[in-house]
Amino acid sequence: MEPVRVLRSEGVEPVVFYANSNIHPADEYAHRLDTLRAWAVEEGLEVVEGVYDPEAWEATAGRVGDAAEAAFGMIVNEEGDRAEGAEPTEARTAREARCRACYRLRFEEAARYAREHGFDALGTTLSVSPYQYTAIIREELERACEREGIRARFEDYRSFYNEATRRSREGGMYRQNYCGCRFSDAEADAERELRRAERRAVREAEAAAHANERAAEEAERARKRAEKQAYAAKQAKKRAALKALRERR
Ligand code: SF4
Structure with a gap:
């Protein structure tokens, strides 16, 4: 054209x-x-x-x-x-x-x-x-x-x-x-398969990288949750100690 x-x-x-x-x-x-x-x-x-x-x-x-x-x-x-x-x-x-x-x-x-x-x-x-x-x-x-x-x-x-x-x-x-030609017909099929495999490998590598990111984010959330729980427990302990003191007086 x-x-x-x-x-x-x-x-x-x-x-x-x-x-x-x-x-x-x-x-x-x-x-x-x-x-x-x-x-x-x-x-x-x-x-x-x-x-x-x-x-x-x-x-x-x-x-x-x-x-x-x-x-x-x-x-x-x-x-x-x-x-x-x-x-x-x-x-x-x-x-x-x-x-x-x-x-x-x-x-x-x-x-x-x-x-x-x-x-x-x-x-x-x-x-x-x-x-x-x-x-x-x-x-x-x-x-x-x-x-x-x-x-x-x-x-x-x-x-x-x-x-x-x-x-x-x-x-x-x-x-x-x-x-x-007959060669190019078979070669084009093989080349397409090669490209598909390359794209698949890229997608899998990206998915693996995202999975690592997600795992790191989840670990960070867990760390923050644990920190919060530890803080809450500490505060509860403090409150209990204060209460015991007040009751003793
Ligand atoms: S691949 Fe090469 S040999 Fe086959 S048809 Fe094309 S130009 Fe001709």
């Missing part, structure tokens, strides 16, 4: 090329495409569907992903793993390689289409997402465009992510909860 708004504000009329052989399963691919098309009609935007070729994806990114999984098991992103300058682990590098192969396949297809149909430039909406590898997206977009002799129009749209989220929610649009 946001790249289209931004491009139009810059006087560019884009055509959306839907190149998503990565999406698994086919129903999900169709659902996302239907969502895009319904919105594009409202916006008066042209959408071109690329070739849905999951076999080509499996032969490239899928193969890289299988090798990474065989070496490292499921690769779950920790908080901040994709942040610029994050320390790369071997597993993270392997996952990046899979995503790079995935971007490459889709950008090559899009750039080929753009060249064959006389477009000036190719950009991408992938750079809206803070969950993607932005630097690799840029490299692969530029590489694909160079091969086809067209201009790469890369823009980092991540600052528009919150606005895109707000607008799509407000419009009641379908919002996918995983990137697209």
Whole structure:
């Protein structure tokens, strides 16, 4: 949504090329495409569907992903793993390689289409997402465009992510909860579980801290009660002594 708004504000009329052989399963691919098309009609935007070729994806990114999984098991992103300058682990590098192969396949297809149909430039909406590898997206977009002799129009749209989220929610649009491929589906489930466990741990730590506070408050109340009782007993004793004195006189 946001790249289209931004491009139009810059006087560019884009055509959306839907190149998503990565999406698994086919129903999900169709659902996302239907969502895009319904919105594009409202916006008066042209959408071109690329070739849905999951076999080509499996032969490239899928193969890289299988090798990474065989070496490292499921690769779950920790908080901040994709942040610029994050320390790369071997597993993270392997996952990046899979995503790079995935971007490459889709950008090559899009750039080929753009060249064959006389477009000036190719950009991408992938750079809206803070969950993607932005630097690799840029490299692969530029590489694909160079091969086809067209201009790469890369823009980092991540600052528009919150606005895109707000607008799509407000419009009641379908919002996918995983990137697209079979790996990302399982990884997103695991990452959500990880986040839930982290939130649970924070809640439990807070509850434990509150329990300590409550226990300290209760101990203080008990101390004050005991102090009061001791004072009352002392006063009663005094009164009794005075009374005995008076009676003796
Ligand atoms: S996580 Fe996303 S970008 Fe990476 S391989 Fe899967 S579909 Fe492609």
